Amino acid sequence: MAIRETLIPMFVILPLGASFLISLFGKRSKAFCDIFSNIVTAALCMMSVYSLFLTKASGVLVYRVGQWVPPIGIAMVLDGLASFMLLTINLVAFCVTLYSVNYMEQYTKKWKFYTLFLLMLTGMEGVIVTGDIFNLFVFLEIASVASYALVAYGTEAEELEASFKYLVMSSLGSMFVLLGIAFIYGYTSTLNMADIAATLSQKGLGKIMLFTGALFIMGFGLKAALVPFHAWLPDAHPSAPAPISAMLSGVLIKALGVYALMRIIFNIFGLNQAMLSVLMFLGTVSMIVGVFLAIGQWDLKRLLAYHSISQVGYVVLGLGLGTPLGILGGLFHLFNHSVFKALLFLNSGAVEYSVGTRDLKKMGGLKERMPVSAGTSFIASMSIAGVPPFNGFWSKLIIILAAIQARQFAYAFFAGLASVLTLASFMKVQKCAFFGKLSKNNADAKEAPVFMRASMIMLAAVCVISAALMIPALSKFTIGAAADVLAGGTRYAKDVFGGIR
Amino acid sequence: MAVYLMCLTLFMVGIYCILRKRNIVKIIIGLIITEYAVNLFFVLLGYRMEGRAPIYSPAQAIVNMVDPIPQALILTSIVIGLAVTALVVGIAIRIYEKYGTFDITQIKRLKG
Numbered sequence: 001m002a003i004r005e006t007l008i009p010m011f012v013i014l015p016l017g018a019s020f021l022i023s024l025f026g027k028r029s030k031a032f033c034d035i036f037s038n039i040v041t042a043a044l045c046m047m048s049v050y051s052l053f054l055t056k057a058s059g060v061l062v063y064r065v066g067q068w069v070p071p072i073g074i075a076m077v078l079d080g081l082a083s084f085m086l087l088t089i090n091l092v093a094f095c096v097t098l099y100s101v102n103y104m105e106q107y108t109k110k111w112k113f114y115t116l117f118l119l120m121l122t123g124m125e126g127v128i129v130t131g132d133i134f135n136l137f138v139f140l141e142i143a144s145v146a147s148y149a150l151v152a153y154g155t156e157a158e159e160l161e162a163s164f165k166y167l168v169m170s171s172l173g174s175m176f177v178l179l180g181i182a183f184i185y186g187y188t189s190t191l192n193m194a195d196i197a198a199t200l201s202q203k204g205l206g207k208i209m210l211f212t213g214a215l216f217i218m219g220f221g222l223k224a225a226l227v228p229f230h231a232w233l234p235d236a237h238p239s240a241p242a243p244i245s246a247m248l249s250g251v252l253i254k255a256l257g258v259y260a261l262m263r264i265i266f267n268i269f270g271l272n273q274a275m276l277s278v279l280m281f282l283g284t285v286s287m288i289v290g291v292f293l294a295i296g297q298w299d300l301k302r303l304l305a306y307h308s309i310s311q312v313g314y315v316v317l318g319l320g321l322g323t324p325l326g327i328l329g330g331l332f333h334l335f336n337h338s339v340f341k342a343l344l345f346l347n348s349g350a351v352e353y354s355v356g357t358r359d360l361k362k363m364g365g366l367k368e369r370m371p372v373s374a375g376t377s378f379i380a381s382m383s384i385a386g387v388p389p390f391n392g393f394w395s396k397l398i399i400i401l402a403a404i405q406a407r408q409f410a411y412a413f414f415a416g417l418a419s420v421l422t423l424a425s426f427m428k429v430q431k432c433a434f435f436g437k438l439s440k441n442n443a444d445a446k447e448a449p450v451f452m453r454a455s456m457i458m459l460a461a462v463c464v465i466s467a468a469l470m471i472p473a474l475s476k477f478t479i480g481a482a483a484d485v486l487a488g489g490t491r492y493a494k495d496v497f498g499g500i501r
Numbered sequence: 502m503a504v505y506l507m508c509l510t511l512f513m514v515g516i517y518c519i520l521r522k523r524n525i526v527k528i529i530i531g532l533i534i535t536e537y538a539v540n541l542f543f544v545l546l547g548y549r550m551e552g553r554a555p556i557y558s559p560a561q562a563i564v565n566m567v568d569p570i571p572q573a574l575i576l577t578s579i580v581i582g583l584a585v586t587a588l589v590v591g592i593a594i595r596i597y598e599k600y601g602t603f604d605i606t607q608i609k610r611l612k613g
Contacts, residue, residue: 164525178578
């Protein structure tokens with residue numbers, strides 16, 4: 001086996017090993033936790049950039065765990081979609097760990113935070129790279145259990161309540177996923193995802209697999225907070241510490257929910273019109289319901305959490321269209337949403353750090369006191385609202401164009417409407433929090449410390465730069481390669497078996 | 502067939518328990534029952550009547566073995582379930598410390 005393949009398990013081993021070491025030695029020294037976890041996430045970030053070039057150069061890479069050849073043993077697969085998702089996750093994770101250096105000083109037991117954080121990262125990366133459906137479930141649970149604990153991290157009354165609600169609903173979602181895996185195993189007698197895809201394309205889907213698809217939509221829909229299953233998100237995401245909110249809203253719901261669902265529906269079941277229609281419908285409903293619930297909120301983090309529901313709706317709508325253009329738009333929006341939603345949550349954390357409140361009515365005029373937070377938050381707000389030069393505009397434009405191209409005019413209309421409402425909602429945030437008159441209680445608010453500023457500026461820069469992913473030459477080997485994997489459907493099976501060397 | 506129906510009943514009991522009960526401890530028990538129902542269903546998939554343990558020995562012909570893979574998977578799933586249960590019980594104890602009750606109708610500081 002070549003050295004290239006051994007890169008793949010490193011994405012799981014590195015954060016897992018780091019979380020183990022931090023739990024052992026982190027108690028002794030705070031500086032060790034900070035430096036070590038930042039080094040690890042930076043290394044992961046660089047590795048995922050390298051993996052983009054690697055998949056471009058040598059196609060699909062398959063790592064055989066313990067040298068067992070895939071239909072029997074567990075496989076880890078790195079293809080265009082996986083490396084694109086890894087880049088998204090690790091970029092946000094790096095900014096979040098940088099931010100936590102200062103922010104988590106407010107809490108005691110920083111080493112526990114880093115341990116759980118890296119464990120959650122392990123779970124997410126595992127979900128992305130695994131090629132085995134039961135292994136996917138195991139990593140899903142690792143990430144989920146770590147995230148339940150992180151939501152309850154402050155152990156205040158509200159946080160515990162939110163965590164309990166999240167835990168019960170999300171565990172139920174996992175049960176549905178496990179039930180779906182049981183049906184798949186019963187029908188195809190294999191657990192390797194590529195092998196399942198090959199068997200299903202021979203055997204045909206049948207009614208039982210449509211039922212399994214419904215189970216997966218329920219299970220992963222719960223993780224992704226699509227609308228009928230969204231009730232836990234507006235409690236859980238605002239209750240966590242700000243860096244964790246950024247991580248949960250930015251990447252966790254996408255890695256565990258959207259990515260896993262898409263991998264199964266597109267690559268295992270093959271493009272099936274019935275399931276795609278359900279996805280489109282759920283996406284549109286989430287888009288509209290999320291944004292309407294967001295408008296009335298006065299708690300900054302809760303407002304952002306409702307917007308996550310709405311924006312995930314866009315991603316699912318784009319992917320559910322099933323056309324190459326729609327998939328491209330959906331994945332582009334997935335990346336963009338990770339970046340700007342993480343940035344917005346980090347901004348809300350910075351405001352909470354210096355003003356001590358999340359209530360929009362008690363803020364006001366913070367622009368003078370906190371120029372960096374205000375500036376980066378302005379960029380993020382404009383991105384999420386879809387104002388032209390920023391990245392959010394381009395991805396929403398592609399999704400709406402794809403909907404029109406697929407002759408789904410109603411969905412295109414709703415996508416436009418939700419975008420206008422998002423703009424209205426973020427005008428409110430900007431006006432109440434950062435513009436206007438400086439209120440008396442906030443007169444001595446200070447700008448956030450240096451690492452928090454650095455990470456916010458970095459994410460804001462990505463918001464501006466990633467609009468350049470529209471240029472075909474750049475998008476071809478990032479989003480384009482990822483979209484090809486999904487649009488290829490069950491060609492995934494052939495690619496994976498071809499990738500075994 | 503009857504055993505699958507009983508498995509479904511167990512699943513339904515668990516879901517009912519989660520949805521309708523107001524006591525946190527009962528909700529946790531419902532979660533555990535649901536989990537066991539799913540685990541049981543998965544093991545049943547690999548079971549065959551009068552089957553023998555899947556241990557290979559040269560003396561015996563490979564006939565009528567039960568499928569060992571679901572058993573191995575469910576072992577993992579049970580361990581995961583244990584972790585989740587331990588965490589949720591821990592959270593329930595902390596909730597009781599903060600609110601002084603297990604009744605979810607009185608634990609509702611989050612809304613909107």
